[in-house]
Amino acid sequence: MTEIKAENWLLFFSAEQARRPAVIRQILTKRLSNSALFWGMRYQILDYINVYPQLDTQYYDYQIDFLCQQKKLKRNKDGLVSLTQLGIANKNKLKENRQLACPQLFSIYRVSDLVWMIRLLIQVASEASWENKRYYVAVDNFECQMVVKRWLKKYGMHALQDSLLHDLTEFLGNEDQLDAWIFCAQFIGHNTIPLTVQQISTLTGLTLTEIEVVSLDLTSRFALHIVESRSTLTSIIQHFRSQNSLYEKSNAALALVKQGNKIIDIAQQKRLKESTIREHILNAAIFNIDFPFFLFLNAEEENRLLQLLPDDIDKWQYKMVESEQEELSFFKYRLFAIKRSRETLEY
Amino acid sequence: MNIEEKMYDYLKKTFGFTDFKAGQKEVIQNLLIGHSTVAILPTGTGKSLCYQFYGKYTQQTVLIISPLLSLMQDQVEQLRLNGEKRVVAINSNLKFQEKKHVLQNLAHFSFIYLAPEMLRNEDVLRAISSIHIGLLVIDEAHCISAWGPDFRPDYLNLGQVRSQLNDPLTLAVTATATDRVLKDMLSSLNLSENTKVIRHSVDRPNIYLASQKTVDEKDKDNYLIDFAQRLPAPGLVYFSSKKQCDKVGELLQQKTGLRVASYHAGLSFSERYAVQQQFLNGQLDVICATSAFGMGINKQDIRYVIHYHMPQDLESYVQEIGRAGRDSKQSIAIVLFSESDQFLQRRLALRSLPSSDELEIYQRDPEILKNASQENESAELVIRYRQMGVAFAKMNQIFAQRRLEKLHAIQQMVDYVSFSECKRNFILKYFDEVNFVKHGKCCCQIGGQNIDIESLFKQIKALKPEQKQEMPASYQEILQKLFKVSW
Numbered sequence: 001m002t003e004i005k006a007e008n009w010l011l012f013f014s015a016e017q018a019r020r021p022a023v024i025r026q027i028l029t030k031r032l033s034n035s036a037l038f039w040g041m042r043y044q045i046l047d048y049i050n051v052y053p054q055l056d057t058q059y060y061d062y063q064i065d066f067l068c069q070q071k072k073l074k075r076n077k078d079g080l081v082s083l084t085q086l087g088i089a090n091k092n093k094l095k096e097n098r099q100l101a102c103p104q105l106f107s108i109y110r111v112s113d114l115v116w117m118i119r120l121l122i123q124v125a126s127e128a129s130w131e132n133k134r135y136y137v138a139v140d141n142f143e144c145q146m147v148v149k150r151w152l153k154k155y156g157m158h159a160l161q162d163s164l165l166h167d168l169t170e171f172l173g174n175e176d177q178l179d180a181w182i183f184c185a186q187f188i189g190h191n192t193i194p195l196t197v198q199q200i201s202t203l204t205g206l207t208l209t210e211i212e213v214v215s216l217d218l219t220s221r222f223a224l225h226i227v228e229s230r231s232t233l234t235s236i237i238q239h240f241r242s243q244n245s246l247y248e249k250s251n252a253a254l255a256l257v258k259q260g261n262k263i264i265d266i267a268q269q270k271r272l273k274e275s276t277i278r279e280h281i282l283n284a285a286i287f288n289i290d291f292p293f294f295l296f297l298n299a300e301e302e303n304r305l306l307q308l309l310p311d312d313i314d315k316w317q318y319k320m321v322e323s324e325q326e327e328l329s330f331f332k333y334r335l336f337a338i339k340r341s342r343e344t345l346e347y
Numbered sequence: 348m349n350i351e352e353k354m355y356d357y358l359k360k361t362f363g364f365t366d367f368k369a370g371q372k373e374v375i376q377n378l379l380i381g382h383s384t385v386a387i388l389p390t391g392t393g394k395s396l397c398y399q400f401y402g403k404y405t406q407q408t409v410l411i412i413s414p415l416l417s418l419m420q421d422q423v424e425q426l427r428l429n430g431e432k433r434v435v436a437i438n439s440n441l442k443f444q445e446k447k448h449v450l451q452n453l454a455h456f457s458f459i460y461l462a463p464e465m466l467r468n469e470d471v472l473r474a475i476s477s478i479h480i481g482l483l484v485i486d487e488a489h490c491i492s493a494w495g496p497d498f499r500p501d502y503l504n505l506g507q508v509r510s511q512l513n514d515p516l517t518l519a520v521t522a523t524a525t526d527r528v529l530k531d532m533l534s535s536l537n538l539s540e541n542t543k544v545i546r547h548s549v550d551r552p553n554i555y556l557a558s559q560k561t562v563d564e565k566d567k568d569n570y571l572i573d574f575a576q577r578l579p580a581p582g583l584v585y586f587s588s589k590k591q592c593d594k595v596g597e598l599l600q601q602k603t604g605l606r607v608a609s610y611h612a613g614l615s616f617s618e619r620y621a622v623q624q625q626f627l628n629g630q631l632d633v634i635c636a637t638s639a640f641g642m643g644i645n646k647q648d649i650r651y652v653i654h655y656h657m658p659q660d661l662e663s664y665v666q667e668i669g670r671a672g673r674d675s676k677q678s679i680a681i682v683l684f685s686e687s688d689q690f691l692q693r694r695l696a697l698r699s700l701p702s703s704d705e706l707e708i709y710q711r712d713p714e715i716l717k718n719a720s721q722e723n724e725s726a727e728l729v730i731r732y733r734q735m736g737v738a739f740a741k742m743n744q745i746f747a748q749r750r751l752e753k754l755h756a757i758q759q760m761v762d763y764v765s766f767s768e769c770k771r772n773f774i775l776k777y778f779d780e781v782n783f784v785k786h787g788k789c790c791c792q793i794g795g796q797n798i799d800i801e802s803l804f805k806q807i808k809a810l811k812p813e814q815k816q817e818m819p820a821s822y823q824e825i826l827q828k829l830f831k832v833s834w
C-alpha cells in the first residue's frame with residue numbers, strides 16, 4: 001500500500017467533536033481495547049476497523065503534528081484534536097475523492113491479501129485460457145499459491161475460468177466504468193502486462209492514494225459479491241476471513257450472561273479475571289444493537305447517573321460519579337455511556 | 348551423436364538457443380567430465396545457463412549459494428519465467444511455515460538457491476546434507492575474498508560447508524576477479540590443483556566508455572536530461588539512493604516526454620514485475636534504478652547505462668554497464684560525477700565497518716553490542732563474526748584491511764572517471780588482464796573532451812519521444828484478452 005498522505009487523516013476528524021488521534025489510529029490498525037472501541041463508537045468510525053493494518057504509529061503521529069502546524073487541525077490543552085476552518089474546507093474537498101464504499105469489510109476479510117489472491121486467480125485462469133503451462137507466477141505469496149492449488153484440485157481449471165469470468169463481468173457491470181478499468185489494468189495475464197499505480201495515476205489524473213482506494217474497494221466488494229452470489233469461488237474468499245477473536249469472546253460472554261450466569265461464575269469457568277469478562281461484556285454492548293442493558297443497570301442506577309453527569313457524553317468522566325463508586329462501578333458507568341450513546345447517535 | 352552434438356541438441360531443445368555464448372561450452376564440458384571449475388565471465392554471458400544446463404542435462408540437484416537477495420530473486424524469477432517450477436530460494440524472506448514446508452520437501456527441488464547466512468541455521472544445514480547435491484554453485488564468488496570490495500563474512504565458511512557436503516563438484520562464478528581474488532577463491536573453497544579456471548576478458552568493445560564531470564546535482568540533472576534526449580533508447584540510469592531514483596525519474600519524464608519508470612527495492616513485487624515486463628516489451632524508454640535492477644534481466648538492446656552517482660568500485664561498475672549492448676551493437680556507458688560523490692561513497696564505506704574504538708567497547712560490554720546491532724549494520728557485522736567464532740583482535744585486523752580495500756577501490760573509481768588516457772585500458776589493467784586494446788574513436792572519451800553522441804550512434808536512429816503512453820483498452824477489452832473470449 002502506498003503511504004497515506006497526511007491530508008487524508010482529516011476525514012477522521014470533526015469540527016464539533018474534539019477527538020483523540022490515538023483512538024483513530026487504534027481503530028484503523030485494529031488495536032482494540034474497550035476504551036478504543038467506546039471512543040471509536042463516539043466518533044462513529046467503527047466501520048473503519050482494520051482499514052490500515054500496517055499504519056506506522058510514529059509516522060502517523062508525525063503526520064497529525066504536521067496537520068496541526070499547517071493549521072488544518074488544532075489541538076486543545078487535553079491533547080484532543082479538531083478541525084479548523086481550513087481543515088473543514090480541505091475535508092470537504094477530500095470527500096469528493098474516491099472512498100471505500102464498504103470499509104466494514106476490512107474487519108471481516110484480510111483485504112490486502114485478497115488483492116493478491118484475486119490477481120493470482122486471474123493470472124492462473126488467463127494462462128490456462130491461452131493453454132499456456134509454462135509461465136512465471138507473478139504473485140509472490142505462498143499462502144495464495146497454496147489456496148489456489150487446493151481449490152483447483154477440488155474443482156478443476158475450467159470451473160475457475162468460468163466462475164471467475166462470470167463473477168467478474170457480473171460484478172463490474174454495476175461499477176463505474178473508470179473504476180472497473182483501474183481494477184483490471186493491474187491484472188497480470190497471458191501476454192497482458194499490468195500498469196503500475198504511478199502509470200494509472202498519470203493516465204487518469206487521480207492521486208496514488210485514490211488508485212489504491214479503488215483497488216482495495218473493488219477487491220473487498222468483489223469478494224463480498226462472490227460470497228453473496230454463492231459462487232464456487234466462495235471457499236477461496238472465506239479462507240481470508242480475519243480471526244475475530246475479540247468479537248467471538250465478547251459474544252460468548254454475552255451468551256453466558258443471557259443464560260443467567262453471573263460474571264464471577266463465568267470468570268471461574270473460563271479461568272479468567274473478572275475484569276476481563278467485564279471488558280468482554282462491555283465490548284458486546286458496543287457490538288450488539290440488542291444488548292440487554294437491563295441485566296446490569298436498573299432504573300434507579302440510571303437515574304442517579306443521569307443526575308450526576310452532564311448532557312454531553314463526550315464530557316463525561318468517571319471521577320464525576322466516584323463519590324458513589326460503591327454502587328456505581330466503572331463497569332456500570334461505561335455501560336450507561338454506551339447505552340446513552342446508542343440512544344443519541346444515529347446507527 | 349558425440350557429446351558435443353548432444354550438448355547442442357539439448358541446448359536447442361531445452362533452452363531454444365542454437366549456440367553457446369563465449370565460455371559457456373567450456374564450463375559445461377569441464378563439469379561434465381567432473382572437474383570443478385572457476386568461471387570468470389563478464390556480465391551478460393549467461394553464467395547461470397552453465398549450471399542450469401548441467402542440472403537439467405544430468406538431472407541432478409543444483410545448490411546455488413547466492414549472496415544478494417535481489418540477485419537471487421531475479422534468478423529464481425528468471426528460471427520460473429522459463430517454466431521451471433522446481434526452483435526455490437531459501438533466505439530470510441521465507442516465513443517460518445514456508446521454510447518448514449520447503450525443508451521437508453527439499454528433495455523435490457531441482458534448483459535450490461541459498462543465502463549464505465542460512466548456512467548458519469542447523470535445520471537448513473541438516474536438510475541440504477541429507478540430499479544428494481550434483482553441483483554446488485558459488486555465485487558472485489569474488490565475495491569470498493577479503494581482497495575484493497564485496498567481501499562477505501558468511502562466505503568465509505564456505506570451504507567448511509563444502510567439505511560437510513562431501514566436496515561436491517563445484518562451480519564458482521563471478522564476472523570479475525583480479526589475480527589476488529582468484530587465488531583467495533581457490534584456497535578458501537579448498538578447490539584442488541586441477542580445478543579449471545575459465546576466464547574471459549571483461550572488455551565489451553561495443554560499449555563506449557565516458558564520464559561527465561558536473562558541479563552539483565542541478566548540473567547532473569541537466570546533463571542527464573540532455574543525454575537522454577540525444578541517446579537512442581532504451582536506457583538504464585543507476586542511482587545510489589531510492590529517493591533520488593524516484594525524484595530524478597519523475598523530472599526526466601517531465602522534461603523529456605520519454606516513458607520513464609523507476610525500479611528499486613522499495614516497490615512492491617507486482618510493481619517491479621510490471622516495470623520489468625514493460626521494459627522487456629519495449630513499453631518503456633528509460634528505467635531509473637538502484638543496483639537492485641536487472642541482474643537477471645536479459646534485454647539485448649539496452650543502448651546506454653548512465654550512473655547518476657559514481658559507483659563504489661570498478662567491479663560493480665563493470666557489472667552494471669555490462670547490461671548495455673548485449674546485441675553487440677554500439678552502446679555507451681557514462682558516469683556523471685561531482686567532487687562530493689567520492690565523499691559520499693567514502694562515508695558510506697566507512698560507516699559499514701566498525702572502528703577499533705567501537706570494537707573495544709563491544710568487546711568490553713556485550714550488552715552494548717547487542718543493542719547497537721539492532722540499529723547499525725556495522726555492529727550487526729560484529730555479531731555475525733562472533734557467531735562464526737572470529738576473535739576481536741582478528742576482527743580488528745580484518746576491518747582495518749577492509750577499510751583500506753574499500754578506500755582503495757573508491758580511489759580507483761575516482762582515478763577512472765578522471766583518467767586522461769584510454770579508459771578501457773584502465774579497466775583491463777585493473778583486472779590484471781594481459782592484452783590491451785588499441786584506442787580508437789569508438790573506444791572511449793579521453794580526458795574531458797565532449798562526447799560525440801551523434802556520430803557514435805549515426806547508425807542507430809534516436810527514438811522520438813512522441814510515443815506517448817496511450818490509455819489502454821476498456822476493462823471489457825482487458826477481460827476479453829485475459830480470458831481469450833469475445834463478446
Ligand SMILES: [Zn+2]
Nearest residue numbers: 769786790791
Ligand atoms: Zn580508449
